[in-house]
């Protein structure tokens with residue numbers, strides 16, 4: 001039955017390649033706002049029917065599921081076994097699927113301490129742009145046979161292949177989590193987060209917003225207690241809801257209907273002085289969310305990010321017609337285009353979603 | 359396989375051109391000067407290179423590459439030469455580029471917790487330099503006093519602590535890379551992610567096939583306050599395997615979890631007299647690190663899990679000296695193998711842990727079949743097996759038998775749903791088994807990835823990915839884990 005679905009996908013891809021018909025790969029549609037919009041002529045390839053958890057043995061710390069599987073289903077099964085996806089993926093809608101999560105490559109508050117989606121991907125099964133059914137990586141923690149094509153899929157926005165199945169490393173849920181809150185300004189918070197990140201404490205998430213620094217402590221009860229004593233600050237009882245609102249962008253900061261920028265920078269970068277912007281800081285300072293008026297100078301934002309050792313993404317466009325992702329250096333752009341050409345010679349897989357050129 | 363060039367074959371022109379920008383002593387071509395470079399850690403494979411170059415700066419590397427590109431000369435990168443798969447095996451008509459002289463730590467940023475280093479810096483040197491700041495570089499291959507960080511990136515090396523702290527790929531932020539035409543790439547960034555494809559992951563573990571890594575920014579993590587070790591003895595290997603699963607099931611990710619089998623225990627005990635239980639079928643070392651409170655908690659839980667899993671003897675380190683003493687046996691496994699046998703061959707497969715007992719039984723059957731002893735050390739937490747096949751290279755035919763035995767172990771790993779290499783890479787050694795692990799279309803895609811960086815195939819030619827022609831000649835059959843016919847029939 002499941003193989004029938006793959007055969008159909010594969011036939012669709014082959015026909016599309018023959019006719020140079022762009023495909024819009026769609027899982028749950030929860031991240032359709034992200035990246036460039038699909039081409040107008042694209043035909044939707046709905047991968048959501050290909051779903052189900054195929055293998056999960058908690059003691060192996062690995063779960064394998066089909067790309068159309070709802071993320072909620074995976075996380076709920078893991079939770080029943082006191083385990084989790086440690087990169088804390090944002091959903092942005094209950095319809096979020098595993099495939100979309102991996103293709104978009106977005107990670108949540110725990111990223112700075114536990115790692116990103118790509119750090120947990122162990123293997124993938126994909127269809128390339130010629131409809132070939134390919135396996136890379138596997139279900140084991142350590143595997144260096146062949147190039148790491150599995151991780152190359154993460155964040156590629158479906159431009160290199162259609163994800164069919166993904167194996168992920170999972171981790172145990174921390175025994176205890178507690179959020180603390182401290183009053184301080186941006187400059188002080190950035191310094192504080194980085195300083196403590198260099199100490200062996202169990203800080204699993206940080207967020208600075210509205211002159212307050214929130215820190216989540218995770219681990220054994222004794223460790224969490226010891227960390228709280230060292231860090232000081234007030235216990236913040238509504239921690240779970242707070243981190244969820246940061247992860248899902250339901251926090252008030254994200255409410256105004258204006259463009260939202262995501263700046264990924266060196267964690268110790270001082271507060272970015274960009275006029276008319278508001279900022280929310282995560283990941284010990286390595287992630288800066290900016291809301292700003294539509295007419296704000298794009299180049300200034302991009303240059304600021306680059307100067308800070310990173311890059312800026314126009315995360316929510318709100319009808320802004322400017323490139324979403326930071327421009328690649330010509331040398332890197334060349335490699336991207338050659339890779340795209342190899343994986344998808346006809347250029348039919350989500351063309352333009354990542355960069356207009358491919 | 360050794361091949362020497364007579365003076366008439368000497369690429370005089372190339373040497374002359376190299377010497378226009380490299381000092382005399384950085385271009386070697388006399389046979390006796392080339393000798394030290396003819397193999398890496400896998401000494402059964404040897405090849406004298408045509409020329410060895412020892413650049414000292416990135417711009418020299420770029421010039422060498424441009425020259426080799428223009429003359430279509432193969433280039434093989436070499437770090438410290440500790441690789442165990444022949445990855446740095448020279449090319450007879452090529453230039454071997456040693457990165458050993460690029461050995462500077464360029465910057466340590468304690469607040470951002472990163473270090474920027476040159477590729478020839480030794481793995482342990484990074485942790486030594488950053489420890490004064492309470493920080494270290496986590497991946498710790500057993501070869502860490504010798505191996506280079508550039509080699510670690512090229513192999514995606516792991517270590518005893520990688521179940522908890524990750525492999526090389528999880529602990530680097532940025533690379534400077536030169537492609538074969540001398541073009542400079544900056545991959546990754548000072549941020550936690552970068553736009554476009556994850557080329558940082560693609561470069562990691564690419565075995566010197568895609569570019570030369572000239573600078574690495576690594577992540578540093580805080581040195582844990584405390585570490586403590588539980589050593590448990592089992593009279594049944596199955597029970598030891600179950601104990602590992604029970605630790606994980608209890609929600610513990612140990613800082614390290616290593617297993618040794620009976621023959622290893624005996625070899626190590628004869629060598630070190632560490633007081634290991636010689637009746638044991640398996641010994642498990644299980645480490646906890648973190649704050650004093652965390653470690654106390656975790657050690658207590660580990661202890662009780664070992665007990666309920668049927669351990670016959672449990673020792674908990676009471677101080678740092680004792681912890682190191684208990685580790686010493688595991689760390690001495692390789693030298694111990696060297697004591698009980700003239701030669702040994704280190705294999706490196708990964709399997710889902712649940713198949714451990716079966717795979718070990720299979721190895722034992724093969725061991726009898728081939729009449730060769732095999733010691734098993736095992737990164738038990740992540741399923742990475744290192745069988746050490748004991749042989750004598752002076753006995754005619756024994757090396758070939760050993761290689762065949764090793765090849766069968768790797769195939770067994772694939773059948774169990776695992777892989778032919780967990781951390782040592784494919785190199786030259788496992789090129790044939792790649793035909794079993796990957797289907798032709800997958801291998802073709804690997805070649806395409808290579809071509810996107812190095813269309814003429816000048817970097818480390820012939821390594822890591824076999825040609826389809828080679829696979830066809832071997833008649834190797836691709837096996838996808840679990841999908842083979844009659845998966846329940848014994849194969850070994």
Ligand SMILES: Cc1cc2nc3c(=O)[nH]c(=O)nc-3n(C[C@H](O)[C@H](O)[C@H](O)COP(=O)(O)OP(=O)(O)OC[C@H]3O[C@@H](n4cnc5c(N)ncnc54)[C@H](O)[C@@H]3O)c2cc1C
Pocket residue numbers: 398399434435436437438439440441442444445446457477498499500501504505506507508509510511512513514515516517518565566567569570571572692781782818
């Ligand atoms: C006793 C012993 C124990 C070991 N234990 C472990 C272990 O616990 N875990 C583990 O993972 N490995 C282990 N190894 C294997 C080996 O040490 C690692 O693979 C190591 O990363 C190799 O580093 P190197 O500098 O010696 O590289 P080399 O052997 O010189 O080269 C390895 C590969 O990297 C390429 N390369 C080197 N430098 C560069 C560069 N700058 N740019 C591009 N390509 C480059 C080479 O072309 C080659 O393909 C062990 C080896 C020995 C001998």
